[in-house]
């Protein structure tokens with residue numbers, strides 16, 4: 001097929017953190033860039049992120065940062081050798097986006113407003129004369145043999161030397177990220193690995209008895225394990241919230257991928273670390289009082305209920321087996337899990353375009369020349385904590401930098 005002369009050096013499809021970062025860096029190198037976004041506004045998902053505050057990155061040491069990724073940490077080693085999360089944070093600061101740190105090394109814009117991040121991108125791109133077209137839903141990639149030549153959007157064909165596909169995943173499709181990235185590259189021979197919720201709240205299995213006691217209770221930095229077939233398949237120490245339907249908060253949400261990847265998985269908490277118990281007390285004190293000295297009453301009731309120990313028992317009247325049962329529940333507070341929120345309600349997806357089809361130094365497709373695939377469209381994901389937006393931006397930076405080689 002014969003295509004017209006390219007009108008742009010680069011077309012970026014999708015204006016999330018991956019696409020916007022790639023457009024910014026490519027324009028800094030002087031490339032003529034067009035950004036196409038199907039929504040009316042840029043960065044819709046980013047505007048929701050971090051509860052509207054945008055947990056944009058994380059300042060852990062890069063090695064520790066990579067350990068908090070659920071998919072793609074090995075693949076990203078090459079990118080990290082030139083541009084890691086710490087250099088990303090410096091880049092943002094040097095370009096006028098001031099960041100502030102919170103617990104668990106999370107970084108937010110100082111104004112704590114996700115819209116501020118989108119405006120920052122808009123201003124940077126405007127300063128570099130990047131053309132942005134919104135309401136532009138790319139329906140097809142134009143290829144000549146195995147070489148991308150441009151895109152088809154709203155019935156128009158637009159040509160470029162390079163195309164960056166940064167369409168996100170299919171989590172939260174109301175934000176515009178509706179899986180079109182997977183569909184656009186399927187006819188070009190790219191495969192998508194199994195898609196599943198990777199960061200999402202968890203449902204209780206119906207048989208979790210103390211739900212009414214515990215809903216609304218939150219625990220800070222509790223050790224959480226995912227157990228399947230009597231083996232620990234994942235563990236994390238983070239905050240947890242009991243809700244009426246299940247478990248939420250960063251700890252349980254980080255367990256979602258492990259829950260989806262393993263049969264009959266359940267959650268086990270080690271409460272003894274956050275509520276150290278001391279039974280060496282006067283024998284006339286009731287067991288309920290010993291527990292409520294270190295934990296909320298509702299949790300004490302739940303522990304005693306699961307240990308089958310009567311709350312009105314005095315320490316002196318208890319048997320060795322009662323203490324052992326309480327210890328067992330404290331060290332292994334089991335919560336049967338029925339599943340995770342579905343993909344459309346998941347914060348992040350596990351799965352995406354297979355990484356073995358992508359060059360790690362440039363994010364260029366191994367199947368189609370001059371096509372690069374970025375961000376969450378790929379099988380890349382991390383826990384909550386700023387990892388996902390950071391890796392999306394890092395992919396954008398690396399792909400854009402590869403244009404100058």
Ligand SMILES: Cc1cc2nc3c(=O)[nH]c(=O)nc-3n(C[C@H](O)[C@H](O)[C@H](O)COP(=O)(O)OP(=O)(O)OC[C@H]3O[C@@H](n4cnc5c(N)ncnc54)[C@H](O)[C@@H]3O)c2cc1C
Nearest residue numbers: 014016017018038049050055138168176375376386388389
């Ligand atoms: C509620 C929520 C809260 C989150 N909070 C955080 C957080 O605090 N920190 C964090 O690190 N991560 C967070 N995440 C995850 C994070 O937002 C995503 O991982 C990240 O936005 C992915 O970036 P991306 O650029 O790859 O894709 P996206 O941000 O999804 O952007 C893709 C863009 O492409 C556009 N698009 C799609 N198809 C087409 C097409 N055919 N033509 C044109 N445009 C197209 C979409 O409209 C969209 O704007 C959160 C996610 C959710 C849902």
